[in-house]
Amino acid sequence: MLGLLMIIVISWALLRFIEKKNIDVLGIIPYPNRLFQFFIGLVFMMFLCLLMVVAETYILNVEWKQKETVDFSLIFQSFIYHLRSALTEDLVFRGAILYVLIQRIGSKKAILLSALCFGVYHVFSYGMMGEGIIPIVYVILVTGFTGYVWAYTFHKTKSIMLGLGFHLGYNFLMTFFYKTYPYGEIIFIEVSKTSLQDWNWVFFNLSKGLLPSIVTLAFVNQLKKSAVIIKSNSSQL
Numbered sequence: 001m002l003g004l005l006m007i008i009v010i011s012w013a014l015l016r017f018i019e020k021k022n023i024d025v026l027g028i029i030p031y032p033n034r035l036f037q038f039f040i041g042l043v044f045m046m047f048l049c050l051l052m053v054v055a056e057t058y059i060l061n062v063e064w065k066q067k068e069t070v071d072f073s074l075i076f077q078s079f080i081y082h083l084r085s086a087l088t089e090d091l092v093f094r095g096a097i098l099y100v101l102i103q104r105i106g107s108k109k110a111i112l113l114s115a116l117c118f119g120v121y122h123v124f125s126y127g128m129m130g131e132g133i134i135p136i137v138y139v140i141l142v143t144g145f146t147g148y149v150w151a152y153t154f155h156k157t158k159s160i161m162l163g164l165g166f167h168l169g170y171n172f173l174m175t176f177f178y179k180t181y182p183y184g185e186i187i188f189i190e191v192s193k194t195s196l197q198d199w200n201w202v203f204f205n206l207s208k209g210l211l212p213s214i215v216t217l218a219f220v221n222q223l224k225k226s227a228v229i230i231k232s233n234s235s236q237l
Contacts, residue, residue, distance in 0.1 A: 004088050011096035018100055026095050027159020034161040041165020044219060048212055049173040056208065062193040064177070070187055078175045078183035079168075086167035093118045093147060094154045094163055107155050114151040119144025142209035149213045153220050162223075166216060 008023070015021045027034055056062060093114050101110035119140035123129065128136055150163040157163075174180060176187045196204050 001084070004084060004091075007088060007091045007095075011091055014096040014100060019103060021099075023096075025099060025158070026091075027154075027157065027161055028091075028095075030161075034159050037157060037159060037161040038165040040223075041162040042169040043165075045166045045169030045212075045216070046173045048215060049170055052208065052212060053173075053177055059204065060193040060196070063191040064188045065191050066188055067186075074183065074186055078186060079172055081183060082171040082175070083168055086164055086171060089118075090150070090154075090160050090164050090167060093121070094151050094160055098151055098154060102155060111148060111151040111155060115144045115148035116140075118147025118151075138205070138209070142213075145210060146213045149217045149220070152217065156220060156224055162220070170212070 011026065012023045015023055015025060019025075030038075057064070098110055098114050101113060104110075105113075119142075122139050122143040123136055126139060128139060150166060153163040153166065154160055171180075175183045175185075177185065177190070179185055195201075
């Protein structure tokens with residue numbers, strides 16, 4: 001929590017002294033329309049990820065075992081943890097620094113730079129420095145493209161809220177099914193699945209990694225046509 005507070009203070013200082021702007025240019029203040037953006041992003045991404053889990057279940061013949069009891073307090077703890085985590089990352093990669101870069105070098109270059117940094121960051125956060133070049137390139141490609149879509153979302157909505165909903169929805173839904181730290185397999189445990197080989201493995205993992213972001217990008221472009229969802233200026237709420 002202290003780290004998040006420091007990031008907010010630094011974000012305020014960057015915007016105040018470099019761009020002469022208030023921190024609200026990040027769309028971080030939870031006005032009703034922005035909360036609606038967040039909710040739309042959260043629900044959309046959780047539904048999309050659930051579809052991906054279902055697709056993986058059929059493609060790989062995954063057998064799931066549901067836990068005998070569901071710990072709702074653990075679900076709540078996971079939600080709060082991933083909300084803080086997603087907000088922290090979004091403020092770093094799609095917050096004040098991205099806003100300043102957009103003003104100074106243009107949106108296209110700024111979004112690409114943000115995406116690259118987000119991809120490289122995950123190489124370190126996943127502890128992959130000792131891995132081979134192919135897994136590292138894969139992580140940079142997949143997480144970098146995800147970062148691109150979320151940075152693009154920030155630019156188009158003038159708020160971090162929709163992207164934050166996407167971010168939280170993805171991370172939170174995955175804790176229901178997969179092993180993740182510090183929360184994982186909260187509801188289901190994977191018992192067995194079919195292993196893919198060679199190009200089938202490559203095609204499946206590229207599709208699994210890139211398809212959600214491709215669909216999300218299309219979704220954001222459709223939302224651009226809806227002024228009710230996209231506008232986030234406080235005077236318009």
